Amino acid sequence: MKIVIINYGAGNIQSIKFAIKRLGFEAVLTDDVNEILAADKVIFPGVGEASSAMSKLRASGLDTLIPTLKQPVLGICLGMQLMCNASEEGETKGLGIFNVDVVKFSNKVKVPQIGWNEISNLTTNLFNKVKEKSHIYMVHSFYAPVTNETIAKSNYDVDYSAALQKNNFYGTQFHPEKSSEVGEQILRNFLEM
Amino acid sequence: MLTKRIIPCLDIKNGRTVKGVNFVDLRDAGDPVELAEIYAQTGADELVFLDISATEERRKTLADLVLRVAEKVNIPFTVGGGISSIEDVDILLQNGADKVSINSSAVKNPQLINDLAAKFGSQCVVVAIDAKNIDGNWVVHLVGGKVPTELNLFDWAKEVEKRGAGEILFTSMDNDGTKDGFANEALAKLSTELNIPIIASGGAGSIQHFTDTFKDGKADAALAASVFHFKEIEIRDLKEELKTNGIPVRL
Numbered sequence: 001m002k003i004v005i006i007n008y009g010a011g012n013i014q015s016i017k018f019a020i021k022r023l024g025f026e027a028v029l030t031d032d033v034n035e036i037l038a039a040d041k042v043i044f045p046g047v048g049e050a051s052s053a054m055s056k057l058r059a060s061g062l063d064t065l066i067p068t069l070k071q072p073v074l075g076i077c078l079g080m081q082l083m084c085n086a087s088e089e090g091e092t093k094g095l096g097i098f099n100v101d102v103v104k105f106s107n108k109v110k111v112p113q114i115g116w117n118e119i120s121n122l123t124t125n126l127f128n129k130v131k132e133k134s135h136i137y138m139v140h141s142f143y144a145p146v147t148n149e150t151i152a153k154s155n156y157d158v159d160y161s162a163a164l165q166k167n168n169f170y171g172t173q174f175h176p177e178k179s180s181e182v183g184e185q186i187l188r189n190f191l192e193m
Numbered sequence: 194m195l196t197k198r199i200i201p202c203l204d205i206k207n208g209r210t211v212k213g214v215n216f217v218d219l220r221d222a223g224d225p226v227e228l229a230e231i232y233a234q235t236g237a238d239e240l241v242f243l244d245i246s247a248t249e250e251r252r253k254t255l256a257d258l259v260l261r262v263a264e265k266v267n268i269p270f271t272v273g274g275g276i277s278s279i280e281d282v283d284i285l286l287q288n289g290a291d292k293v294s295i296n297s298s299a300v301k302n303p304q305l306i307n308d309l310a311a312k313f314g315s316q317c318v319v320v321a322i323d324a325k326n327i328d329g330n331w332v333v334h335l336v337g338g339k340v341p342t343e344l345n346l347f348d349w350a351k352e353v354e355k356r357g358a359g360e361i362l363f364t365s366m367d368n369d370g371t372k373d374g375f376a377n378e379a380l381a382k383l384s385t386e387l388n389i390p391i392i393a394s395g396g397a398g399s400i401q402h403f404t405d406t407f408k409d410g411k412a413d414a415a416l417a418a419s420v421f422h423f424k425e426i427e428i429r430d431l432k433e434e435l436k437t438n439g440i441p442v443r444l
Contacts, residue, residue, distance in 0.1 A: 014289035018264045048314040107388060110413065112316050112359050114390050116196045116238055116443040135196065135443040137269055139291075139316045156195055178269045178291065180233065 003027040003191065004039040006066070008056045012047050012177075016076070019177035023188055031060055040071055041191055046078030050102070050142070051090025053078055067095050072193045073169050080164060080171030081142060089142050098164045098171065100147045109157040112141040119152045119162045119174070126163065126170055127152060128189045134182045136162070136174040143173065196441045197407050198238040198414035199428055200392065201421040203228060205274070206246045208254045226261045232421070233268045236428040238443060240266070241294065241362075241416060244274030251275060256284045263289025271319055273362075277302075282309055286317060294319040294362055297335045300342055300349075303356060310357025319392075320358040322350060324379075325366040331379055338366035346379065347386060354387050361387065362416065364394040372398025372420070380410035392416050400426060400434045407440045 003020060005013055007029045020027045020043075027043065028035065036042060044066065046053055057063040066073070066083075075083045084094045087102035094102070105111045116135040119127075143160040146153060152163035154173070164171045170190065176183035204211040209223040229240055242262070244255050259272055272285050273294030282293050299306055299320050309318045323338050324331045324346040331346035350361055363383060365376030375393045384391045390413035393406045397417035406412045420426045432442040 012286060012289065012291060014260070014287060015263050015291070018289065019267065021264070022267070047317070049311075110388050110390050112389070113195060114316065114360060115198050115413070118194060138195075139269075141315070175269075178267065180267050184267060 001025060001041065001191065002039045003041045003043065004036055005029045005043045005045060006036065006062060007031045008053070008060055008062055013045055015175075016043060016045055016177045019184065019187055020191070023184060023191065025191060031062065033061070033065055036065065036069070041193070042069055042071060042073045044073060044075040044079040044083070046076065046080075046082060048078060049090060050078060050081060050087040050092040050094075054082060054092050054094070057082070063095060067097055070168060072190060074190050075169070075171035076177070077140060077173060077175055080173055081144065083164070083169060083171050084144055087142060097169050098144065098147070098149050098166055100144045100149065100161070100164070102142045102144050104142050106157055112139055113156045114139050116179075117154050117156060117162075117174075119154050121153045122151070124151045124165050124170075125193060126165065126172075126186060126189050128185075130182060130185055130189075136176070136179040136182055136186075138162075138174045140173060194441045196238070196443045197412070197435065198392075199236070199403070199431060199442070200239045200241055200414055200416040201232050201237050201428075202241040202243060202394070202416050202418045204418065205242050205244045205255070205258065207251075208258050211245065225258060226265055229262055229266050229270070232428070233266050236432055236444070237268065239268060239414070240270040242270060242272045242274075243294075244272070246274075252281065252284075256288050259285050259288040259290045273319070273321060277305070279308055279312060282313060282317075286313060292317040292319050292360070294321045296321040296323065299353065300333065300335060300344065303352065306353055306356040306358055310359070315357045315359035318358050319360045319362050320353040321362040321364065322346060322353075323364045323366055326376075326379070334366055338364075338369070347382060350383055350387055354389050358389060360390045360392060362392040362394055365396065368396030369394070371396055374398065374402040375406040375410055375412070375415065377406055377410035380406060380412050384411035384413070390414065397426075400431050403431055404435060404438045404440065407435065408438075
């Protein structure tokens with residue numbers, strides 16, 4: 001199985017690579033269009049600020065490639081947010097895969113949300129063998145509200161999308177690569193799709 | 194619901210853990226990676242590695258350690274100690290650290306906080322603050338609490354938040370090492386006046402102290418070293434007790 005992690009200079013990529021390695025697979029880090037197109041699974045990572053990450057994607061032309069991919073694609077954290085229509089962070093236009101706008105948490109709660117929160121209302125194969133109310137690790141200031149593409153919910157001040165899915169595209173707001181055994185199961189589920 | 198975090202802290206010198214640890218099941222008591230793996234398996238929510246070495250090779254040794262930890266550990270971890278530039282942070286994050294913690298370098302050059310937040314995002318910038326209560330004024334100290342500054346804890350904490358810190362790790366020098374409990378009054382004030390997570394550090398001696406710092410100190414996370422390293426407190430027992438006391442934890 002050929003797994004690629006899209007390299008566009010954003011995020012904690014090493015941890016994702018290692019997490020995949022712990023599951024017995026190897027992932028290649030690349031920004032090469034043909035290599036991405038030929039992959040069985042594509043991981044779209046992201047940590048940092050939305051508008052600068054989006055500019056990097058545009059500079060490499062990956063912004064037009066990603067929405068056309070046919071194999072399973074998993075966006076993680078900012079990667080998931082960039083797959084949405086837009087983000088309030090830096091007034092950023094996203095890839096438009098998920099039909100939802102990313103907004104900021106209100107001041108009623110501490111921002112960023114940092115730590116382990118619960119996920120519930122789990123659907124799709126991504127959450128095979130994952131129990132309702134499992135804990136996963138979240139670090140973020142912006143969130144995607146709940147929509148009909150939501151496949152896992154979490155709550156921090158409001159209910160929001162812990163994960164989204166549309167066709168072959170999946171996105172998790174949390175970091176499966178940092179979410180202990182639960183995260184490993186979710187990554188394994190993705191790789192086995 | 195977002196849970197309260199329990200964070201063991203490992204002091205590192207030249208790539209090895211410094212404080213003695215009392216883990217009979219460790220093959221190599223000085224290996225931070227092995228210790229980190231055990232903590233990850235036994236319920237720690239996060240780890241902090243604090244590098245206290247002062248050699249020329251420290252940067253490379255620390256970067257290598259981060260890579261080895263990231264390879265084995267499936268929970269988030271923060272690295273601190275002697276970090277003073279964007280380049281320092283870049284290599285640590287590239288090697289798999291989730292966050293970095295800066296202390297003296299932030300006091301000497303507050304702009305570093307803005308620069309790091311702009312380049313890497315607030316979520317990976319932890320500002321560590323050591324302070325001592327001197328006649329009712331919480332004074333920020335440097336060099337492990339040896340050198341006083343002109344800064345007041347609460348003013349400095351607000352400034353680092355404004356500059357883009359994602360989290361504050363507050364160590365009370367008065368409580369550190371006493372095992373008498375955390376500085377909950379100051380912690381509660383920080384937690385109320387700021388809108389970023391606060392990690393309590395210094396003073397952990399019993400399970401009750403953790404309950405108190407989450408309830409009275411309004412802390413978002415609690416950090417400790419020796420009570421965990423010497424197995425005076427097992428993280429699972431601690432979390433069971435916290436849960437019984439109505440504090441949300443990950444079990």
